[in-house]
Amino acid sequence: xxxxxxxxxxxxxxxxxxxxxxxxxxxxxxxxxxxxxxxxxxxxxxxxxxxxxxxxxxxxxxxxxxxxxxxxxxxxxxxxxxxxxxxxxxxxxxxxxxxxxxxxxxxxxxxxxxxxxxxxxxxxxxxxxxxxxxxxxxxxxxxxxxxxxxxxxxxxxxxxxxxxxxxxxxxxxxxxxxxxxxxxxxxxxxxxxxxxxxxxxxxxxxxxxxxxxxxxxxxxxxxxxxxxxxxxxxxxxxxxxxxxxxxxxxxxxxxxxxxxxxxxxxxxxxxxxxxxxxxxxxxxxxxxxxxxxxxxxxxxxxxxxxxxxxxxxxxxxxxxxxxxxxxxxxxxxxxxxxxxxxxxxxxxxxxxxxxxxxxxxx
Amino acid sequence: xxxxxxxxxxxxxxxxxxxxxxxxxxxxxxxxxxxxxxxxxxxxxxxxxxxxxxxxxxxxxxxxxxxxxxxxxxxxxxxxxxxxxxxxxxxxxxxxxxxxxxxxxxxxxxxxxxxxxxxxxxxxxxxxxxxxxxxxxxxxxxxxxxxxxxxxxxxxxxxxxxxxxxxxxxxxxxxxxxxxxxxxxxxxxxxxxxxxxxxxxxxxxxxxxxxxxxxxxxxxxxxxxxxxxxxxxxxxxxxxxxxxxxxxxxxxxxxxxxxxxxxxxxxxxxxxxxxxxxxxxxxxxxxxxxxxxxxxxxxxxxxxxxxxxxxxxxxxxxxxxxxxxxxxxx
Numbered sequence: 001x002x003x004x005x006x007x008x009x010x011x012x013x014x015x016x017x018x019x020x021x022x023x024x025x026x027x028x029x030x031x032x033x034x035x036x037x038x039x040x041x042x043x044x045x046x047x048x049x050x051x052x053x054x055x056x057x058x059x060x061x062x063x064x065x066x067x068x069x070x071x072x073x074x075x076x077x078x079x080x081x082x083x084x085x086x087x088x089x090x091x092x093x094x095x096x097x098x099x100x101x102x103x104x105x106x107x108x109x110x111x112x113x114x115x116x117x118x119x120x121x122x123x124x125x126x127x128x129x130x131x132x133x134x135x136x137x138x139x140x141x142x143x144x145x146x147x148x149x150x151x152x153x154x155x156x157x158x159x160x161x162x163x164x165x166x167x168x169x170x171x172x173x174x175x176x177x178x179x180x181x182x183x184x185x186x187x188x189x190x191x192x193x194x195x196x197x198x199x200x201x202x203x204x205x206x207x208x209x210x211x212x213x214x215x216x217x218x219x220x221x222x223x224x225x226x227x228x229x230x231x232x233x234x235x236x237x238x239x240x241x242x243x244x245x246x247x248x249x250x251x252x253x254x255x256x257x258x259x260x261x262x263x264x265x266x267x268x269x270x271x272x273x274x275x276x277x278x279x280x281x282x283x284x285x286x287x288x289x290x291x292x293x294x295x296x297x298x299x300x301x302x303x304x305x306x307x308x309x310x311x312x313x314x315x316x317x318x319x320x321x322x323x324x325x326x327x328x329x330x331x332x333x334x335x336x337x338x339x340x341x342x343x344x345x346x347x348x349x350x351x352x353x354x355x356x357x358x359x360x361x362x
Numbered sequence: 363x364x365x366x367x368x369x370x371x372x373x374x375x376x377x378x379x380x381x382x383x384x385x386x387x388x389x390x391x392x393x394x395x396x397x398x399x400x401x402x403x404x405x406x407x408x409x410x411x412x413x414x415x416x417x418x419x420x421x422x423x424x425x426x427x428x429x430x431x432x433x434x435x436x437x438x439x440x441x442x443x444x445x446x447x448x449x450x451x452x453x454x455x456x457x458x459x460x461x462x463x464x465x466x467x468x469x470x471x472x473x474x475x476x477x478x479x480x481x482x483x484x485x486x487x488x489x490x491x492x493x494x495x496x497x498x499x500x501x502x503x504x505x506x507x508x509x510x511x512x513x514x515x516x517x518x519x520x521x522x523x524x525x526x527x528x529x530x531x532x533x534x535x536x537x538x539x540x541x542x543x544x545x546x547x548x549x550x551x552x553x554x555x556x557x558x559x560x561x562x563x564x565x566x567x568x569x570x571x572x573x574x575x576x577x578x579x580x581x582x583x584x585x586x587x588x589x590x591x592x593x594x595x596x597x598x599x600x601x602x603x604x605x606x607x608x609x610x611x612x613x614x615x616x617x618x619x620x621x622x623x624x625x626x627x628x629x630x631x632x633x634x635x636x637x638x639x640x641x642x643x644x645x646x647x648x649x650x651x652x653x654x655x656x657x658x659x660x661x662x663x664x665x666x667x668x669x670x671x672x673x674x675x676x677x678x679x680x681x682x683x684x685x686x687x688x689x690x691x692x
Contacts (some may be wrong), residue, residue, distance in 0.1 A: 008509045021405045131648055197647060248586065248646040250608060257586065259630075298395050301691040302628030302673035 032358040036326040041221040041278040044157035046150050047095030050358045053276070057331075057352035059087040061103055063113070064347070067340035069309065085111030085139075085346070099154045106172075107143040109205045132196040141205040144169040148213065159222065165215040169234075175207030180245050182254045195252070201245070207265060209240040226276040236265040236297075264295030266308045268330040274317075282323035292343075313340035319350075329354040396672075402690035404658040408683030412446035414439050418678025421668025424466040429670050431678065432461035438474055441670075453490035457481045473509070475501045480511060488577040493519065493526060502540035502548070510548055512537025517552060534566075538571035541581035543589050543602075546593075551578025558592065572607045574598045575618070578637075584626040592621030592634065599624065599634055610644055612636075625667035627675055629689055642679065659685060 009012040035048045047053055064082040066074050076082045086109070093103035115135040148167025214233035218258040274288035292315075297308040319333035331352040337345035368436035408416050409542035415436030422430050429441040437459045450459050460477035467473065470485040475498030482490040493511065496519075496520040500512030506556035509526070511519040518537045539551040552559040555568030555576045568576050574596020582590045591600040595618045598609035610617040612634070627633060639655035640662045652659055659677070666678035675687045 039581075079615045133648065199647075246646065248630075250603075299691070301401070302689050304672050305395050306401060306691055309398050 001332075008212065030361070032361050033326050035358070036356050037082050037281070037323060039278050039281050040276055040321060041224055041226045042157070044098070044121045044152060045161045045163040045217055045219055046099060046101040046152045047093055048358075049095050049098045050361050051095040052357050052359050053091075053093045054355045055089075055091040055093075055352055057089045057091075057350060059089075059348050059350040061085050061087070061335075061346035061348035063344050064113075065337070066340065066344045067313070067337075069342050072311075072340065079116045081116055083111065083113050089143075092211055099152045101150050103148050103150070105146040105169075105314045106149075107205075108141070109143060110138075110140045112138045129193040133199065134196065135199040135201075137201045137203060139203040139205060142173045143205045144207050144211070145172045146170075146213070160218070160220045162218045163216070165213065165217075165232075166309065167213045168180040169213065171207055171209055174204040175206035175208035175240075176243050177245060178202040179256055180247060180254075182247055184249075184252050186256075187247060192208075197249070199247075201298040207236070207240070208242055211235065211265065212235040212237060215234075224278040226278070228272075228274045228276065229246035230270075230272045232270045261300040262280065262305075263299045263333040264297045266311075269295065270295045284321040286319050286321070288317040289318060290317055290335075309342045311341060311343045313343045313345065314338045327356050329356070367461045373597060393522065398691060401688050403688050405686045405688075407686065409684075412439075412448075413683055414446075414448040414450065416679065416681055416683045417665070417682045419665055420463045421459065421666045421676050421678050421684070422464050422466065423669060423671065424472065425468075425470065427671035429668065429676065430464050430472060431668075431676075431684065432464050432474070433459075434461075435459050437461060449483070454483075455481070455491070456633075457491050457494060463501045464498055465503050467503045467509075468507065473501050473503065475511070480643060482649060487514075500537050500540045500550075501543065504548060505540050505546060510550070512539045512540050512550060539578050539581045539585055541589065543583050544587035549581055549589060551591070552579050553577050572609075573600055574609070580621050580624040582624040582626065582632075584632065585630070590626075590631065590632060592623045593622045594620045610649070612639070612649075622663075623667045623678075625675070625691060627669065627670070628673040633667050634676065635667050635677065637663045637680075640664070685690075 089107040091105040118133045150165040152163035217230040218229040271291040276286040292313040294311040298305040336347040415433035417434040420432040458476035458478035463475040472483040474481040477493035480492040497514040502510040509521040519526040534552040536553045548559040575593035577594040580592030589602045623635040632644040663680035
């Protein structure tokens with residue numbers, strides 16, 4: 001399937017290069033305000049020649065439930081392990097021509113996942129140990145830098161467009177977890193055997209290896225309505241190495257050691273289909289269906305390579321695009337998980353601000 | 363015309379780049395990839411599965427990834443590629459079916475401690491016998507190649523290449539277990555405390571030095587270079603590290619606990635096999651107790667612990683065979 005998809009994409013590229021170029025004639029006198037305010041249903045998939053776009057986004061997700069291996073919904077908030085996470089991204093794109101654009105993107109993630117508190121009461125001959133264990137796994141840090149190029153059909157957009165993207169996530173971000181910051185607090189002044197252990201693990205946000213991305217997108221419009229479908233795949237270039245931290249508690253003091261392990265990231269497939277309605281020239285509403293799936297890959301545990309569990313998630317995402325000014329546009333999307341497997345099921349709100357300009361055009 | 367050419371070139375270049383990206387990503391791997399569902403599972407093996415007996419006294423993985431087990435009164439068995447091969451006095455030259463310990467050396471030989479001496483099985487399937495008819499209780503092949511043999515009532519033997527030499531001290535005549543630490547010191551666990559051989563002299567450690575009991579029944583060197591000491595009495599398991607002797611409370615609520623074996627798994631947990639008190643897992647922070655549970659542990663007396671080539675733990679039971687526990691992943 002992977003090879004077939006790749007072959008199809010390549011063929012489309014060659015086919016597109018063979019098409020008659022006359023179809024993509026852009027009127028010689030270009031009006032940058034007209035291009036900047038082009039409604040979604042009349043806009044091509046890539047930026048226009050000379051157009052620069054800077055985007056900044058923030059996603060706030062509430063992780064109150066997740067899908068287990070059987071696809072059943074697990075309510076995390078019921079056992080007090082719900083959490084939120086914050087995701088920021090910036091993206092810079094530039095239109096080299098009317099059908100080729102280049103872009104760069106990176107992100108910053110911050111999230112903390114608590115596990116249910118465990119209290120261990122153990123009776124020995126001499127005393128009663130009462131140990132409470134809290135566990136917090138925090139993930140924080142910059143993501144890898146993603147560089148990419150998008151090519152669309154070299155024809156003028158009327159009602160149909162097709163584009164393809166190839167890119168690479170450079171392993172620029174920290175990916176090894178930092179040393180845990182575990183602490184012990186005494187809950188009782190009268191008993192040395194009653195205490196709380198706070199386990200605090202610190203993960204980072206990088207892949208650790210270069211990851212390719214290929215995607216294909218098509219769009220068609222009919223009057224005020226548009227439909228867009230996008231398929232994307234991320235696949236790692238090679239296996240990676242990482243570390244796990246282990247701790248030992250001796251006389252109420254922690255010591256740490258790390259152990260190396262290897263891994264192969266799973267392929268990630270996403271498929272999005274969206275329907276758009278251009279309510280006015282400056283306001284577009286849309287409904288997006290998003291399918292996410294991982295497949296393959298493995299992680300080494302204790303000298304063995306275990307296949308990564310397959311993850312699936314289907315989200316429904318209503319959203320809108322609002323043009324504030326010729327250079328400023330706001331996008332907002334809310335995500336509602338519908339079904340999944342081995343996956344968090346967060347509700348989220350994703351807000352993006354886009355700034356557009358033609359820096360070299362008078 | 364120029365524009366058309368430019369378009370064709372651009373499309374071709376983009377196609378080639380994409381092709382290269384995809385072909386580079388289609389890297390094949392030839393590893394054995396395990397199903398994550400197989401992790402964290404318990405599997406019981408007993409005589410119905412081909413084991414020669416249900417009382418498993420020792421478990422060792424040899425250098426060729428064969429798993430060897432010894433059985434009280436039923437000889438030994440090798441587990442390899444999912445099949446069991448038994449060796450008894452009736453089908454081999456094993457000295458006795460009463461076997462208490464097993465080890466292998468760098469030449470691929472299997473050294474078996476029996477109630478009638480030492481049996482050695484070579485790679486070519488030939489058998490040799492030594493120390494007949496001494497009751498062998500412990501076997502250790504040290505990193506320098508020397509053989510250390512513990513006996514019941516007859517002290518211990520050392521063979522550094524020129525034959526077995528007996529060392530007998532009436533206070534330390536029964537040696538239950540032998541281990542080598544990270545510095546190359548040999549530790550002998552006896553019924554009257556620990557003997558430490560540092561290559562030059564012997565030193566003795568017992569309750570007066572902080573051990574919970576003098577009857578030493580288990581020794582294990584872990585990957586953090588700690589030497590764990592289990593006893594047939596007392597309320598703790600001890601370990602030595604560079605800072606001295608430490609104690610881990612055994613939380614059974616009784617007068618004492620009988621430790622039969624200690625083993626560190628690949629994820630760093632210390633497992634303690636006990637008589638009547640089940641299994642205790644010390645994860646470095648707190649202890650967890652595993653007792654009889656349907657589909658997991660069928661009895662509370664565990665005599666021995668070993669691991670196979672996958673890092674799965676094998677728990678030798680007192681009367682119900684052996685349980686394989688695949689380490690969980692997280």
